[in-house]
Amino acid sequence: MKLPASTEWLLHCATTLAQLEPGATASAAQLADYYDLPAPYLAKQLQALVRAGVLAATTGPRGGFQLGRPAADITLLHIVKAVDGASSPYQCKEIRQQGRGALPQEECRRTCVLAEKMAEAHNAWRRSLAGVSLADILASLPPSAPARTRSRLAGIPRSTQPR
Amino acid sequence: MKLPASTEWLLHCATTLAQLEPGATASAAQLADYYDLPAPYLAKQLQALVRAGVLAATTGPRGGFQLGRPAADITLLHIVKAVDGASSPYQCKEIRQQGRGALPQEECRRTCVLAEKMAEAHNAWRRSLAGVSLADILASLPPSAPARTRSRLAGIPRSTQPR
Ligand code: FES
Ligand code: FES
Numbered sequence: 021m022k023l024p025a026s027t028e029w030l031l032h033c034a035t036t037l038a039q040l041e042p043g044a045t046a047s048a049a050q051l052a053d054y055y056d057l058p059a060p061y062l063a064k065q066l067q068a069l070v071r072a073g074v075l076a077a078t079t080g081p082r083g084g085f086q087l088g089r090p091a092a093d094i095t096l097l098h099i100v101k102a103v104d105g106a107s108s109p110y111q112c113k114e115i116r117q118q119g120r121g122a123l124p125q126e127e128c129r130r131t132c133v134l135a136e137k138m139a140e141a142h143n144a145w146r147r148s149l150a151g152v153s154l155a156d157i158l159a160s161l162p163p164s165a166p167a168r169t170r171s172r173l174a175g176i177p178r179s180t181q182p183r
Numbered sequence: 184m185k186l187p188a189s190t191e192w193l194l195h196c197a198t199t200l201a202q203l204e205p206g207a208t209a210s211a212a213q214l215a216d217y218y219d220l221p222a223p224y225l226a227k228q229l230q231a232l233v234r235a236g237v238l239a240a241t242t243g244p245r246g247g248f249q250l251g252r253p254a255a256d257i258t259l260l261h262i263v264k265a266v267d268g269a270s271s272p273y274q275c276k277e278i279r280q281q282g283r284g285a286l287p288q289e290e291c292r293r294t295c296v297l298a299e300k301m302a303e304a305h306n307a308w309r310r311s312l313a314g315v316s317l318a319d320i321l322a323s324l325p326p327s328a329p330a331r332t333r334s335r336l337a338g339i340p341r342s343t344q345p346r
Contacts, residue, residue: 021186023272031297032278056282096300109186109272115195119219121335133323134194137259141311148304160296172284 021109023100026065029057030099033066034074036173038091038154039166045084050176065103072102084178091158097149106146110138184272186263189228192220193262196229197237199336201254201317202329208247213339228266235265247341254321260312269309273301 033051040046048066052059066085069075076088087094100106112135116123131139158166196214203209211229215222229248232238239251250257263269275298279286294302321329 021184021267021270021272022274023184025274025276027273027301028275028278028297031301035297036284054282054284055278057278096297096304104184107184109184110190111185111188112191113188115191115218115220119217120339121199121217121332127325133320134191134198134259137312137315137320138190138194141259141308144311145304145308148307149300152300157296157300162290169284176283 023104026061027100027103029055029062030065030069030103031096033062033085034069034087034094034099034154035157036169037075037085037087038094038158039161039169040086040173041170043086044170045078045082045086046173047084047178049179050084050173053176054173068102069099072098074098074102081178087154091154094154095150096152096157097146100149108139108142110135110142112138186267189224190263190266192218192225193228193232193266194259196225196248197232197250197257197262197317198320199332200238200248200250201257201321202332203249203336204333206249207333208241208245208249209336210247210341212342213247213336216339217336231265232262235261237261237265244341250317254317257317258313259315259320260309263312271302271305273298273305275301 032055036051036054037046046054048063049059051057051066052062066075067077070077070085070088073088074094075085077083077085097106112132114128114132116132117125117128195218199214199217200209209217211226212222214220214229215225229238230240233240233248233251236251237257238248240246240248260269275295277291277295279295280288280291
């Protein structure tokens with residue numbers, strides 16, 4: 021059971037964008053350089069966050085990515101969901117209905133208790149992630165972090181450089 | 184993020200074994216027929232539960248699998264863990280320490296707050312599964328279920344039949 025490696029990228033990029041001045045943006049190339057990530061693949065993943073409303077993208081020479089709504093309204097679940105769908109890792113194939121032990125159909129109207137308990141665990145995971153916003157994450161950073169983040173980002177060219 | 188398909192098999196097989204009379208066993212071939220599963224692969228997975236102490240295996244003509252400890256002491260987490268290790272689906276590669284945004288080492292002695300929150304969510308999932316025992320699952324079945332399970336199992340030959 022694994023989440024895509026890009027989950028870490030996007031959690032960090034969203035945290036970085038949450039530290040910009042209102043209205044400021046960062047390009048995919050800047051974020052890729054900031055974390056030493058493959059720019060084209062990162063750009064694709066950032067677009068998934070745009071589709072989810074977590075980020076907004078603007079075009080033009082000063083264009084780039086910014087938060088799509090206030091940091092307090094973006095939870096870790098929103099981000100993880102945009103990358104992986106956050107569907108349950110458990111797949112019930114209704115094996116109670118197959119083989120020599122197959123249960124009569126009338127006993128299978130309700131969800132199997134095992135599938136139900138696995139779903140409850142997944143909901144506990146989701147609830148935990150839904151309880152943490154980007155604003156909470158920012159509040160846990162050292163007070164000097166946002167200014168440093170902004171100045172380092174400003175030092176990176178906005179468009180991809182040959183490397 | 185996916186758990187192996189055999190997770191469902193083992194949750195159900197353990198639930199089935201929990202319904203046997205004390206001391207009784209069922210063979211891998213019987214369980215495979217009971218749920219219409221591939222016997223050799225199921226046998227391998229059942230051995231993982233034996234290694235985890237969830238099941239005990241006996242040999243000989245009446246040999247087979249039984250619970251390795253009381254149903255009240257076997258949780259869904261024990262079973263899921265035996266199949267997949269139940270390690271966190273989130274992998275932190277310490278991207279905060281790489282690229283142009285790399286944090287100074289002295290700010291990285293504590294776990295990254297994002298990795299910490301992802302770990303908390305995984306712990307919530309684990310706690311949820313650890314809170315449900317096979318005894319709880321049995322208690323939720325219709326009272327007539329164990330007798331039916333036993334009689335159906337008894338009707339299946341103990342050794343693999345050519346199919
Ligand atoms: S039938 Fe799928 S978990 Fe029980
Ligand atoms: S460095 Fe890995 S989650 Fe922050």
